[in-house]
Amino acid sequence: MDEIIRIDHIKREFHVGDEVVKALRGVSFSIGQGEFVTIMGTSGSGKSTLLNILGCLDVPTSGEYYLDGISVREMSKNERATLRNRKIGFIFQNYNLLPKTTSIENVELPLMYNRDVSHAERRERAISALQEVGLGDRLTHKSNQLSGGQMQRVAIARALVNNPVIILADEATGNLDSRTSYEVLALFQRLHRDGRTIIFVTHNPELAAFSSRTITLRDGRIISDVRNEHLESAEKVLAAMPKEED
Amino acid sequence: MDITNLFKICIKALLNNKMRCFLTMLGIIIGVASVIAMLAIGNGSKQSIRSEIGQMGSNMIMVSPGNGRFGGVRQSGSSMQTLKLEDYDAIVRQSSYVDKITPTVQASGQAIKGSNNTPTTIYGVNEQYLDIRGYEIASGSCFTESDILHAAKVCVVGQTVVDELFPDGTDPLGQTIRFNQIPMKIIGVLEPKGYNSMGMDQDDLLIAPYTTVQKRILAINYIQGITCSALSEEYSDQAIDEITKILQTNHNIRIGQENDFNVRSQQEMMETLSSVMDMLTMLLAAVAGISLIVGGIGIMNIMYVSVTERTREIGLRMSIGAKGRQIMLQFLIESIIISVAGGVIGVLLGILASKVIALFGTNTAVSTFSIVLSFLVCVFTGVFFGWYPARKASNLNPIDALRYE
Numbered sequence: 001m002d003e004i005i006r007i008d009h010i011k012r013e014f015h016v017g018d019e020v021v022k023a024l025r026g027v028s029f030s031i032g033q034g035e036f037v038t039i040m041g042t043s044g045s046g047k048s049t050l051l052n053i054l055g056c057l058d059v060p061t062s063g064e065y066y067l068d069g070i071s072v073r074e075m076s077k078n079e080r081a082t083l084r085n086r087k088i089g090f091i092f093q094n095y096n097l098l099p100k101t102t103s104i105e106n107v108e109l110p111l112m113y114n115r116d117v118s119h120a121e122r123r124e125r126a127i128s129a130l131q132e133v134g135l136g137d138r139l140t141h142k143s144n145q146l147s148g149g150q151m152q153r154v155a156i157a158r159a160l161v162n163n164p165v166i167i168l169a170d171e172a173t174g175n176l177d178s179r180t181s182y183e184v185l186a187l188f189q190r191l192h193r194d195g196r197t198i199i200f201v202t203h204n205p206e207l208a209a210f211s212s213r214t215i216t217l218r219d220g221r222i223i224s225d226v227r228n229e230h231l232e233s234a235e236k237v238l239a240a241m242p243k244e245e246d
Numbered sequence: 247m248d249i250t251n252l253f254k255i256c257i258k259a260l261l262n263n264k265m266r267c268f269l270t271m272l273g274i275i276i277g278v279a280s281v282i283a284m285l286a287i288g289n290g291s292k293q294s295i296r297s298e299i300g301q302m303g304s305n306m307i308m309v310s311p312g313n314g315r316f317g318g319v320r321q322s323g324s325s326m327q328t329l330k331l332e333d334y335d336a337i338v339r340q341s342s343y344v345d346k347i348t349p350t351v352q353a354s355g356q357a358i359k360g361s362n363n364t365p366t367t368i369y370g371v372n373e374q375y376l377d378i379r380g381y382e383i384a385s386g387s388c389f390t391e392s393d394i395l396h397a398a399k400v401c402v403v404g405q406t407v408v409d410e411l412f413p414d415g416t417d418p419l420g421q422t423i424r425f426n427q428i429p430m431k432i433i434g435v436l437e438p439k440g441y442n443s444m445g446m447d448q449d450d451l452l453i454a455p456y457t458t459v460q461k462r463i464l465a466i467n468y469i470q471g472i473t474c475s476a477l478s479e480e481y482s483d484q485a486i487d488e489i490t491k492i493l494q495t496n497h498n499i500r501i502g503q504e505n506d507f508n509v510r511s512q513q514e515m516m517e518t519l520s521s522v523m524d525m526l527t528m529l530l531a532a533v534a535g536i537s538l539i540v541g542g543i544g545i546m547n548i549m550y551v552s553v554t555e556r557t558r559e560i561g562l563r564m565s566i567g568a569k570g571r572q573i574m575l576q577f578l579i580e581s582i583i584i585s586v587a588g589g590v591i592g593v594l595l596g597i598l599a600s601k602v603i604a605l606f607g608t609n610t611a612v613s614t615f616s617i618v619l620s621f622l623v624c625v626f627t628g629v630f631f632g633w634y635p636a637r638k639a640s641n642l643n644p645i646d647a648l649r650y651e
Contacts, residue, residue, distance in 0.1 A: 057565060057644050078569045085567020092648065096562040100262045110566040112251045158566070 003069075004165050004197050005054065006030040010063035012049050023049040024060070025220040031166075031199065031213075036192040038208045039201045041217035048170075050217065051201045055088055055168050056080045068165045085113050089159025093171035095151040097143040103130055103154045104139050110162045129157040133187060149180035156187060160196075167191070167198045173207070179241060185210050185234035210234055252572070256580045263552075267584060270548045273541025274588030274627065275595060278620045280534035282596025283603065285616035288527025290600075290609035295519050298442050305479045306378055306512040307344075307486060309333075309472040309493070312505055327468040328497065328506045334472050336496050343485035346374040347474035351459045351466070355426035357407055357452065364410035368401070368425055368452040370459025371473070376402075376436075378475045381453075386419045386434035389455050397457040401425070402434035404449035425452060428462050482511045531616075538620075541588070542627035549581050549635035560639050561647025574640035581632025582625060589624030593617050 012024040023046045031037055041047040052058035053065060056072055057080075065072045068087055072080065084090075089110075097106045107126040111117045117125070130139055133153040143151060152172060159167050169188070173181035189210060192198055200211060208214040209232040216224040260267045311326035334349040351370040356363050369375070373388045389400050401423075403411075408418050418432045430452070439448040460466055476485035486509050493499075493507050553560070560573055600610040 052645050055565065057648075078571075081564065081567050081569045084565060090562075090565050092562075094558075096558060096648070098559060098562075101258070105258075109563070112255065113563075113567045113569075113572065162566075 002033040003030050004033055004035075004067070005199075006064075006066045007053075007060075008064040010050075010053060010060040010065060012046075012053065012058070013061045023220055024053075026063070027217075027220070027222055028063075029215060029222065029225060031197065033197055034192070034195050035213055036188070036198045036211040037200065037213045037215060038211040039199060039215050039217065040203065040205060040208060042203055044219075045217040046220040047201050047203075047217050051168060051170055051199075054166075054199060055090060056084050085110060086162060087165045089162065089164035089167040091152070091155050091159050091167065091169040091172045093174040095143075095148075095155045095175075097151055097154055097158075099144065100142055102140045102142055103135060103146070103157075106143060106154055107158045107161050109158060114162065125161050126157070129161040130154070132160060133157045147180075148176050149183055152176060152180075152184055153187065156184075156191075160191070165197060167196060169198065169200045171202055172200065173202070173204075179238070182234045182238045182241070186238060189231075189234055252575055252579055253583075256576055256583055259556075259576075260580060260583060266548060270544055270584050271588035271591065273544035274538065274585050274624060275541075275592040277534065277538030277541040278589050278592025278624060279596035279599055280537055281531055281620050281623075282593055282612060282616050283599040283610075284530035284534045285527060286596070286600035286610040286612045287603060287608060288523060288530055289611040289613050289616075290604070292520055292523040292527070293611050294609040295523060296516060305345075305476040305482055307474050307476060307482065307489065308510050308512075309474075309489060310508050310510070311470070312507045326506065327466070329469050329471065330467075331469060333493055333496055334469065336492050337472065337474070337489055340492050341485070341488050343477055343481045343488050345475045345477045346378050347472065348372040348375045348378065349456050349469040350375070350471040350473050351456050351464060351469055353426070353459055353463050355463070357411060357423055357425050359411040359421065359423040362411045362413060364407060366404075366407050366425075366450050366452060368454055368459055368463065370454055370456035370463075372456060375453065375473065378473055381439065382437035384435045384437040386432070388434055388453075394455040394457050397461050398455060399428060399430045399458060399462065400433045401430045401452045401454040401458075402436060403432055403453075404436045404451045405438040406447055406450040407452060408435055426463055430454065430458075476511075479513070482513050486511055535623075538623060538627065542585070542631040545581050545584055545628065546631035546635060548584075549577060549632050550638075552580070553577060553635045553639040556639075557642065557647045557650040560642050561644050561650065564642070564644035565648060570640040573642075574636045577636035577639050578629065578632050581636070582628035585624045585628030585632075586621075589621050592624075593620060596620075 007030070008028050010024055010027045011022070014021045014023060027046075027050060039047050039050065049058065053060055056067065059073055067083065070083070072083065075083065098109070104123065104126050107129050108122050111122040111125065127136075127139060130136060133156050135150060135153050135157065138146065138150060143154070146154065172188075173184050176184060185207065188198055188200065192212070198211075200207070209228065211228060212231060213227050214224070215222055309329065311328045331349060334347065337344060338347055348371045352367055353370075354365065354367050357366050372394055373390065375381075376383070376388060383402065386402070388402055389398065392398075393400055403418060411423055412418050412421070418435055420432065422429050422431050424430070436449065436453070442448050456469065460469070474485070474489075476482045489509050490505070493509075494505065497506055499505055563573060597612050600612050604610045
């Protein structure tokens with residue numbers, strides 16, 4: 001199994017006034033190709049800080065981070081921006097779609113910052129990403145014409161469009177009702193089956209059952225790192241749920 | 247990301263806020279339009295002054311007596327009696343750059359015909375005066391050398407005088423009017439010239455042989471001035487030098503001594519007037535320019551609001567790989583698009599306004615200079631006032647920006 005992410009004794013300290021807040025106190029793990037990892041923790045456990053570092057938005061105070069074999073710590077801001085553009089797909093709790101903008105244009109956005117992708121290729125890839133998340137019939141709908149679940153699926157398509165080595169989802173089901181949450185989870189599981197590597201950050205312990213591995217953080221340290229042998233299927237949960245009245 | 251993509255993103259963002267975008271532009275539009283219109287009015291007035299002075303005869307040179315001392319009392323030039331007919335003769339004989347020349351004397355007084363009368367000025371000149379000043383005879387004819395020789399009591403009248411003295415429309419030709427009690431026969435009527443740039447009615451005059459005015463009206467034997475035209479405008483300066491030398495010799499003025507006469511050309515007057523107009527134009531343009539600055543501040547204000555409002559968007563763009571420079575360029579291009587589009591509309595509106603103002607009788611002339619200037623100012627405004635908000639956007643921390651509520 002190829003190693004996609006390896007972090008070694010990552011520490012991250014923030015200076016708030018005179019105090020030093022230690023958000024991460026030495027975290028190490030590695031994530032291989034095709035894993036679906038849930039990072040769990042209550043608020044203040046350091047999971048957001050870890051996610052920012054994994055997403056190359058932030059750099060650790062000390063420790064090493066290798067993304068796809070490349071050391072991130074010494075990179076400049078611009079190099080990290082390019083790295084995010086090529087290797088990472090972000091999914092946020094509040095979708096962060098551009099307002100009054102069509103699904104296609106939202107999904108095209110990461111490719112707009114990639115000089116190597118032509119206009120035609122950009123459009124083609126955006127459409128196929130949207131089809132992959134089941135929104136082939138919502139290509140020209142604007143973001144305010146979509147439901148929450150559809151918006152999140154547009155956001156997932158946007159995270160897929162640059163063929164990232166890793167997909168980082170931050171509370172991706174946090175704003176959705178339970179039925180839609182399971183739909184989105186089912187989509188994540190399908191992407192996982194297709195071989196994508198996914199890191200799913202959440203504070204909700206119920207969601208851990210749907211991923212292949214769960215890392216739990218508390219006070220900036222890993223307190224457990226377990227593989228899930230009995231993967232639950234979100235689709236089965238969905239099927240078991242009572243049908244909604246239309 | 248290449249620049250076309252950036253432009254697409256910017257135009258899209260602006261179109262998402264059409265009303266706000268338009269209102270921001272309005273500041274620039276009004277600023278630019280007023281700069282263009284003000285400069286057009288200024289230029290127009292300058293042009294009309296130039297053309298009026300040109301009609302008067304742009305190569306006209308006037309010799310007048312200078313300030314002098316008369317019995318120990320310094321006198322104003324007009325009361326001096328230092329210019330004589332000999333001076334006129336000398337210039338006629340010796341000069342090579344002077345084309346037409348006439349001695350001038352003038353008197354103010356009342357012109358009377360029957361029960362009608364009007365105050366006017368009588369100019370005593372020779373027949374070349376009409377050519378120098380650009381007057382045309384509408385009917386009748388001008389006086390002749392023989393009239394000058396005999397100090398004949400004949401005159402050519404301007405249209406204003408005709409209107410005042412013959413309100414019933416009688417043909418003035420051949421009629422006798424009185425000027426300061428002296429009866430004079432009208433032998434010609436001038437083509438109307440209208441008002442000049444200083445608001446003087448150029449048709450409110452009588453023209454008579456200078457000998458008539460000298461002897462019969464003023465009872466003097468000196469002349470009050472000499473008016474002549476240079477061979478052409480380019481020779482103006484040479485003609486002035488030449489006349490000055492001739493008069494200095496004639497008046498026995500030694501080097502270093504003050505001349506007792508002045509030689510001035512229309513050219514100089516034109517330059518003086520132009521410079522006054524230039525100043526006025528600059529003043530108007532400066533006032534208009536202030537509104538352009540206010541418009542620029544409007545852009546800055548809106549760009550600031552826009553950066554704050556779109557903080558999450560900026561965070562998102564950064565998280566999916568936009569570099570700080572690209573974010574900065576995006577906002578900079580947005581503000582430049584606003585200001586340049588506003589500038590283009592403003593230029594068009596300014597030209598339109600100038601045309602409308604011209605319909606109301608004020609002469610306007612839109613200069614390429616003012617268009618280029620306002621356009622450049624617009625681009626500069628966009629860059630200058632957009633730069634700070636754009637930099638603010640590019641310096642945002644993506645983590646904070648993403649969590650911004």
